[in-house]
Amino acid sequence: MADDTDQRLKLKLVRGFSVNVPHNKALGLEIVEIEPHEALFKLPYDEKLVGNPDTGVIHGGAITALLDAASGAAVFASLVNIVPIATLDLRIDYLRPAEAGQAVLAKATCYKMTRNVAFTRAVAYHDDPDDPIAHSVGTFMVSTKLGTVKS
């Protein structure tokens, strides 16, 4: 029971961190769900994020920020103790254009956690994760110099 409570508190903490990130606020990012090892974020459609005014499609950069934020939250949601993390690398494959006027969701999974490094994958999509707009894989340094990991 205590473990369950700890887990819930930790996931709440992760949510609190993400909500208060200034750039997440600027983008209008919403946190839909945070579960152990997983995060689901939503980027509502906004004209300020448009990359091509002819089509109204949002810029790839906004999708990058969405995938980065969701992937980082998935890493936080996998840590035993909350410690600082830093993105080492992120690869994004753009599979098809987003559609104008529609929110983009990003579902990120931290599929492997080691003492020093966490590995993530994520998909960005409108309605169906099996019909993705973009796919990403990332690596994160766990516990930067501001903190330590308990093994």
Next chain:
Amino acid sequence: MTLLERLTAAKQAGDYQGLFDAIPYAKFLGLSAAMHGDELITTMRYTEDLIGNPALPALHGGTLGALLESAAIFELLWRAETVVLPKTITVTIDYLRSGAPLDTHARGVITRQGRRISNVRIEAWQGDRSAPVASAHGIFLVMRG
């Protein structure tokens, strides 16, 4: 005017900033461009809205990724003989240092220009260009239509 027409006009006029003004997201990020010698350098002006970690503070990784990708696209638009809108196929970002709350600059170098595909390497730096905060390589589809 379509985006392509605006970009073509900006390029003919030698108006680097015109490339950015046509794109709402570039304004949102606070991007500007200037020629330094023969280098087209893209700058992301610091505002608090770019912060990803308020404790350090450090720039959001997504803003650096977007800057690097934008610098690559502007390099492609600027150097290409005919203006086509490059489509990003894939981009890989290496985060090398935490981004301080400062202006960040980026420059893309086209490593291969093919008929359909362009490869670009990009670096982003703040005070010291020899200590980049992030680098990336991207592959872009550059076909008309």
